[in-house]
Amino acid sequence: MPQTVARGRSRRPAAEHLGAVVERLAVLIGAGVSPATAWSYAAEGADDRVLLSIARRIERGAGVAEAVAMAARGRVPSSRSRANTASLDGDPWSVLAAAWFVASEAGAPLARCLNDIADSLRAVGKVERETSAALAGPAATTRLVAVLPIISLASGWLLGLDTGSALLGSPPGLACLASGLILMATGRFWSGALLRRARRIESAPGLSLDLVAVAVAGGGSLPQARQLVGETMSRFGLDADSDSAAVESVLALAARSGAPPGELLRNEAARVRRDAVSQATERAARLGTWLMLPLGVCVLPAFMLLAVAPVLIGVLSSTDLA
DSSP states (O other): OHHHHHHHHHTSOHHHHHHHHHHHHHHHHHTTOOHHHHHHHHHTTOOOHHHHHHHHHHHTTOOHHHHHHHHHHTOOOOHHHHHHSOEEESOHHHHHHHHHHHHHHHTOOHHHHHHHHHHHHHHHHHHHHHHHHHHHHHHHHHHHHHHHHHHHHHHHHHTTOOHHHHHHSSHHHHHHHHHHHHHHHHHHHHHHHHHHHHHEEESSTTHHHHHHHHHHHTTOOHHHHHHHHHHHHHHTTOOTTTTHHHHHHHHHHHHHHOOOHHHHHHHHHHHHHHHHHHHHHHHHHHHHHHTHHHIIIIIHHHHIIIIIHHHHHHHHHTSTTO
């Protein structure tokens, strides 16, 4: 049973998994459990080295935000997982560390802050899952087309055509081989760049808005809240300038209307997350069309040079026309 859980969890998007952990922490802390004990409970029975590392550091007396940040810096995802999953701009654990630090420094209600962060991480996890599903087909097609020349060469050899000698034993064959390999490499690089671009997702859209709302909930002034958020995001390696224009606009609206800035900031953060989800989904959906460019410009001509041309050269070399 533990092995099954581990395999299932490894397939879950990173942000979605962390969102579930943060949600559990929010429930425990909201019930009056101390943060250190809540982390200990969350790590019980968990097959997650990062979570276990955080719980151990907290037990030794480290601050929660620092323990989370240290564990996040120690995470090194494998090249296989990076290739097959969506790529986050910023580590979700660093997002949690920043949110926890702001809530602790500002004296804000920690449970509500964690619920807001959990909502954000679940939204990002949904984007990760949908993006990976949308990209599975185009990625598989790209890999299949890349091996077609090898399959064609093998088929020609089985049919008795000396396609290998046709490629390596004549000037036209060598020219086809060199041109085809260059085109295949170019197409692979081009397709990979398109896939990587489509996979990129912000680790927490609207994070600055959420953190300023958390800091304001602690009772501090708006300038103090903004300064705390900016310093915290820089401290934990996050983009301190993200959503700065949105924060300015919301705070200006709150000053003019007299509305509570915290609620306005949370509503704007929710809107930013919805927009990020829509944009990432549309970007993944458009990828199938964009992949036609390297397919038509590079891969198909390379297929003709590496698969069709050797067969023709082999046929011609076996007849009197040669």
